Amino acid sequence: MKLVHTARHPAEAHLVKGMLEAEGIRASVLGDQLYGAYGELPVLPTVWVLDNALAAHADGLVVDFLRGGAARRHGHDRWTCTHCGENLEGQFTDCWKCGATRPSTSQSART
Ligand SMILES: [Zn+2]
Missing domain, CATH: 3.30.70 (Alpha-Beta Plaits)
Incomplete structure (x- = not known):
């Protein structure tokens, strides 16, 4: 190991x-x-x-x-937890602070 x-x-x-x-x-x-x-x-x-x-x-x-290399490859931006306000790297799918799941569509630009 x-x-x-x-x-x-x-x-x-x-x-x-x-x-x-x-x-x-x-x-x-x-x-x-x-x-x-x-x-x-x-x-x-x-x-x-x-x-x-x-x-x-x-x-x-x-x-x-x-x-944040993974985030760049997957095109994720930083996001803010709607529950506790923590600012998170794009590769995180859950807030490490409070465990809330990332909102799925709030970051996507709608056309
Ligand atoms: Zn949180």
């Missing part, structure tokens, strides 16, 4: 894992159950690639993903 990403919160870790698995790379999230368990000591969830040979490729995918 190789560490490819330290996430800021469990939802991000699972998004990265899902992205990697969509690319055919088996990944695992560790530490998401411990998130916040130690009070002042932040325990951040980490994403691991099971096949070390794919770690370098996975690294590139994660960097691209976090920079």
Whole structure:
């Protein structure tokens, strides 16, 4: 196993894992159950690639993903959660803060 990403919160870790698995790379999230368990000591969830040979490729995918590369490829714009007002990257389909689902058509231009 190789560490490819330290996430800021469990939802991000699972998004990265899902992205990697969509690319055919088996990944695992560790530490998401411990998130916040130690009070002042932040325990951040980490994403691991099971096949070390794919770690370098996975690294590139994660960097691209976090920079919004996936969003650009899919033509998604940033969106604002209608429930809590959080501003989110286009690749997120759910609000990581409150869990609300992205409104499906509000961002689409209608002609
Ligand atoms: Zn929200």
